[in-house]
Amino acid sequence: VRVALDVPVDSCFDYLAEVDRGDIGRRVLVPFGKRKLVGVILGLAQESGVATDKLKAAVRVYRDTQPLDDHILAVFAFCRDYYHHPIGEVVVNALPPGLRRAKAVLGRGMEVVRLTDAGRALDVTTWPARAVVKRRLMVALQAGGSMPRDAIRALSRRAPCLLRELADAGLIRVERMLAAVTNDISDPPSPPTLNSDQQAAFDAIASGLSRFVVTLLYGVTGSGKTEVYLHLTAETLARGRQALILVPEINLTPQLEATFRARFPGIAQISLHSKLSEGERAQSYLAAQSGVARIVLGTRLAVFTPLPQLGLIVVDEEQDASFKQHEGLRYSARDVAIYRAKLLAIPVVLGSATPSLESYHNARAGRYQLAQIRSRAVPDAALPEVRIVATTGNMPEGVSPPVLQALRERLERGEQSLVFINRRGYAPVLLCGQCGWISGCPRCSARLTLHAPRHRLRCHYCGLETAAPAACPECGNADLRPVGQGTQRIEARLIREFPTASILRVDRDTASSKASLQSFIDRVHGNDVNILVGTQILAKGHDFPGLTLVAVINADASLYSSDFRAEERLFAQLMQVAGRAGRAGLRGEVLVQTAFPRHPLFAALKNHEFAAFADAQLQLRREHHFPPYTYQVLLRAESLKQEAALEFTQRASALAKPLAKNVRVFDPVPAQPARIAARERWQLLLQSASRSHLQLLLNTWRPQLATLAARDVRWAIDVDPLEL
DNA sequence: AGCACGCCGACT
DNA sequence: GTCGGCGTGCTC
DSSP states (O other), rough: OEOSSSSSOOOEEEEEOOOOOGGTEEEEEEEEETEEEEEEEOOOOOOOOOGGGGGGOOSEEEEEOOOOOOHHHHHHHHHHHHHHHOOOHHHHHSSOOGSSSSOOOSTTTTTEEEEEEEEEEEEEEETTOOHHHHHHHHHHTTTTTTOHHHHHHHHHHHHHHHHOOOOOOOOHHHHHHHHHTTSSOOOOOOOOOHHHHHHHHHHHHHTTTTTTTTTEEOOOOTHHHHHHHHHHHHHHHHHOOEEEEEOOGGGHHHHHHHHHHHHHHHHHHHEEOSSSSSHHEEEEEHHHTTTOOEEESSGGGGGOOTTTTTTEEETTTTOOOGGBBOSOOOOOOHHHOOOOOOOOOOOEEESSEEEOOHHHHHTTSSSEEEEEOOOOSSSSOOOOEEEEOOSSOOOGGGGGGHHHHHHHHHHHTTTTTEOOOOOOOSEEEEEEEOOOBBBBOSSSSSBBBEETTTTTOOOOOOEEEEEOOOOTTTTOOOOOEEEEOOOOHHHHHHHHTTTTSSOOOOOOOOSHHHHHHHHHHHHHHHTOOOOEEGGGGGGGOOTTTTTTEEEOOOOOOOOOOSTTHHHHHHHHHHHHHHHTTTOTTTOEEEEEESOTOHHHHHHHHHHHHHHHHHHHHHHHHTTTOTSSSEEEEEEEEESHHHHHHHHHHHHHHHHHHHHHOOEEEEEEEEEEEEEEETTEEEEEEEESSSHHHHHHHHHHHHHHHHOOOTTTEEEEEESSOSOO
């Protein structure tokens, strides 16, 4: 067997095992040096390039779960070739952690047991520790599928794959058991009718359910894209297919989960994201792989879920950077989703109010189908009015008089406000007004952020935390000034201004867990809160019906950034946060404080003109040969040694230059920030108008880099990098 | 990656 | 004569 193992080596490893073709895609336990590793069988062979006496025998082949199918294996091969990443790391990291270890963790106390019935043997995953469940299972098998109702319900919720395994073996009839569960649930609600734009979008996508079509579903926040997803999912389910819905963040799954569960009661639905317990994640994964789960919601990692009857993929908020992984296999879940859809000849829907310029460009060029929802779904919910507020000297703690005035009006009317500032902490830096000392991180080339509660300095890159000094460490001056604004400072300012108002701060420091964010959101819905102060954690997905004002404190940081995507991101973020204002009959207002009120980005924002903004940006991108008009690959290198990372990128550049056909090889530059946790970071950009030429170069270049053998340098290739 | 080996200097 | 620092090379 040719086995993919989680080691940074490009090839597979050969082992002896008694297998047949049906075992391709199965997990195996193999001896590897001194260790035993779980790998995946990618192929069978009669002979090996490795000497026969060096071949070892596999310890065991896991036949308790279904093998990975050809389709998902092809997706892995794509990731290996396109992202130039070792196959073993691709394959094994696509497995849920519970299935990566020798002793599979399938749930609390779960393990594989062998059941026998009339001469047939079947390995199933169950709770052997729970004698009751096991006994009920045996009873069920003997009685031809009749089980106590509560046991069925417990099984269908906690181990749907077990039901399917039993059914596949012909030991029970799963339909009957599921029916017993679904009978308890009221009839599905009749879905709301789509408005004409939604209907047109639905028709355009639903007419090609057995073709590969990428549809860019473009509609402002609140225009009802989710309703289109729901209708498409219903259509997909009706055809006996599974639907995969990808969202950018874990925070967004509970809300979407509830929406889908309410619309499709009795339909097995699972969620996949990194915050699930190991057992839950393995269970959900297996439920999807076995075909029991019909709807799969998840973050980027869910794009690798094996789905035997996949019929639809939705990528919601497709422009969101969270779809790109920034370590290990640096994949874009959106792009992998598109590749999967292409392989399967199924539709993929990219939803966004502010599409990425890549997707927008593809839609304009006719490569993607464009479906647009022009109006908000609720008829009288007009788009919010956007006002640009020029910042002046008269702004204590960075909040301008017009913003205070607008907040006061909302308080008087009993409406809610959101003050958006994308910086946590009290102030981004502490400064000595006498000698110019600033609070810098000793391990990073970054500033330490002041956090108010215990007067601490924290590095947001390496996590270092120290007590803030009482006086300047350089000159002894006791008058240290916090410079700039963070959520804590704005919160403090607003408490002073509006002492009787209920003010709630929501950022990563206050809403660290999923549960606490949800409790905050519940409080907002309960109208318990007058003013929300928060970072982008609040900008996404959540509907706050009583919210009529959004104030953006500082939008300038990324306006004149060196990153060519900074403006695109800022615009998307402002549109997104603006979309929180005004729903259901209450016109919303958005105030944006800026030192550059004449910047064209704000004119586009004011008029809600994504297309105008995008067209102007695309024009600039074309002139400067930036994506989407070119493709990029970034070589990143870091080392504890000052010179080593630079030298590696220099030698890599020298190797690339003779290989470069239609590819531009830039000079190495320091990454931003240049040092994190004492590691010096350098990077080298390759760029080409031709994706295939770039790939061609990588095919020969990357193996050369591997032999450049700089032991003290950690390096990685990032194909289609999002941040430079 | 993770592990062993081997080379070297520093100590009982 | 042994312990342990890390540079090098292999894992089927």
